[in-house]
Structure formats: C-alpha cells, structure tokens
Amino acid sequence: MYEFEFARPTSLAEALAALKAEDAQPLAGGQTLIPTLKQRLASPSVLVSLSAIEELKGVRREGDTLCIGAATTHAEVAREAAAHYPALAALAGGIGDPAVRNRGTIGGSLANNDPAACYPAAVLASGATVVTNAREIAADDFFQGLFTTALEEGEIITEVRFPIPQAANYQKFEQPASLFALVGVFVARFADGVRVAVTGASEEGVYRWESAEEALSKEFRPDALMGLRMNPANMIHDIHGTKEYRAHLVGVLTRRAVAAARG
C-alpha cells in the first residue's frame, strides 16, 4: 500500500469536509478498497472512514419503504431487514463469508458497482432510490456500467430506500473461488408490475431483463418465461463460464426466482 492519511470523523458534515481534500476517498467496510490498496491500484491522499458515523447506520421502515443507512453492514441487513424484506435480507446474508459480511456495507457495494456484486441487482429490481449528501438518484440512473455509477467526485451515499415488493427472490449462482455471483437474478413483484435485474452476466454490468419483466407482469409464473432467451452477445466470457453458459443461467435463475417468490 502507498502511504495515506487516515481520518475517522463522527458526523457526516465532518466527513464531507474531509473529503474535500485532493484525492481523498471514503473508506466503508474496506472489503473491496483494502485489497485494491494492497495491489497499489488506488493511491488516496486521505482515507475518510465512515465507520464511526452513527447517522449513516441502521435499518428503518417508513410505511412501505425500507431505508438502509449506507454504512450498515451486510450482517446487519441480514438480521434487521429479515422481518420487512426477506429477499433483501437473504441476499445480504449470502454475500461473501461471515467476516466479509461483518465489515462490508451496502454503500460501499453500490459505490463500487462490481459487475458480479449482489446488491446492485436488489437495488435495480426494487426500483430503489440511492440517496446521497447532494440528491436522490433513481436506481435506473445510478448504475452506469462496470465499476461506474452516477456518483460525482466527493459525493457520498447516505441511504438507500427500497420500496417493499409484494413478493421477491434473489437467486445467486455462486462462483466458489471468489464467492461473488457467477450470475445472480433478483425478481421483484409490485402491484404495478414485475422488475427483473441480472448481475454477474453482462459486460455492461447490472441490467434489467425487460422481455422477462413484460411476460411476468402478465403472468407471474415460471412458465411465462418459456421460449424467452437471453442473447449471449454482450455476456461476460471468462474461465468460469462462456457467454452461452451465462445466458442460459440467466433463464434458469429467473425461473427459479419466480418459483421461489411464489412460495
């Protein structure tokens, strides 16, 4: 790791002030950023830790919306969202391993937008709102391709607001070495339609499978997807799976998610 200074503010206002320094960067759980620093792929001047800022933590329900502070760990979401949004809690409880879940946070995962990460699928399928210190960003506008988001320099996520669906499920086909999703599909059914988001599969990052959404909005059954195929053209191709394999998995996992969401 290159040298950097370290700050651990206790309020959002202090954190934002510290982030004004040139090449300052927020540190959340460090489960992505610390390995990146070890490889010398990042060289911040100051790391501004979010771990002591209580106002960025916690799970709270407001009517039909579940609000999760950006610095809430995966383990906390797994425990505290279970009674409100079980599919989201199960997703959080399936990220990485227990030690990763005890440090890693929802804000860090979304800001990072790894093409194989789990949370982006939940945020996009739920039509959640990403709240920052400056504005509210709709999920459809937030994710902008591999490791790219709508966040501006120095802007930090403070909270994520999830509309709670009538039924939902996340199916993750785990890549056993990295523990990330080889492919993951999140299906969420709302009164006004179904949303389907796919992670791990596309070279453009998390995306909505619109033809599946249309079919499932008419009829919420696995059979409604018969005959629908994902085009493998833009799929990721690596030693863990070909484009065709990933395209096939998208269909299989979507059907499984619908079957599980129907209960």
Added chain:
Amino acid sequence: MAQVSMTVNGKPVTGEVEGRTLLVDFLRNGLGLTGTHVGCDTSQCGACVVHVDGRAVKSCTMLALEAEGAEVKTIEGMANPDGSLSVIQQAFQDHHGLQCGFCTPGMVMSAAALLAENPKPTEAEIRHYLDGNLCRCTGYHNIVKAILAASGQDVSIAAE
C-alpha cells in the same frame, strides 16, 4: 504516525501506527502476537480472522486505526485462564482438525464466532459458515467434526 489504543485479549494496549498499518500487522509486529496468520493478499483465506467487538473479521482487511477503542480477541486469548486448551481448541486436537496448522487460528476464531451465534449448528451450517476459511491440508471433514464435537454433538453425522 498516529497513536492507537484498543483492548487485546483483555489487556489495554497502545501503539504507534501509520494510516496504512493493517490490524494484523499491528497484532503481529506491534504486539508480537504472531498466532494470527496471513495466508493471502486478497482477503480470501481467513487465516487472519480475529474478533473485533465480538464479531469475526479479517484482520488483514481492516486498518489498525479502525480498531481504535475496540475489544479485540486473537487466538492467544482463546485458552482457558489456567493455560489449558479451550473446548474448541481441544476438539481440533482430538479430531485431527489440523495438519500443518497454518489455517487453524482463523478456523478456531471462526468456529468460536459461529458457536456464539448458533450453539448447535448442523453440519451444513458449519460448512457454510467456513466459506471464508481455506485449508490446504485437512480436506475440512475433521474440522467440521471438531466443531460438531465442541458443540456437544455427535461427530459421526459428518460425511466421511
């Protein structure tokens, strides 16, 4: 350099660290607690697992300064006060849950965190909980047996 203070295995400690000093480096080089191991550079092997405020974390993936004011427990803090092995450690010995021993400190700390949360885990729950602890020697079966035994359960239910 900055000063950091925390409680390690019940004792208050203070030391000088850089911003980039990892918790594992502070434990090993700063405090001489070399029981916590480093087995990878990618946050994947779990040899470095310690407890911070009662929760299992990878000490190679946490800055020492992030542990300011925390209660840290390492493998050196696991034995009974009279120096005899704790139930979990003894079960690893009895059931041959280790060969070279490199992964063992992390395995024992993860096992202790699991049993604190879930005192009678099933075999499947044990295997799932150890997702982030890699062992290159044992093939895991004897580790699973040791944890079943430490939780007072029949070890013969574990697959051979």
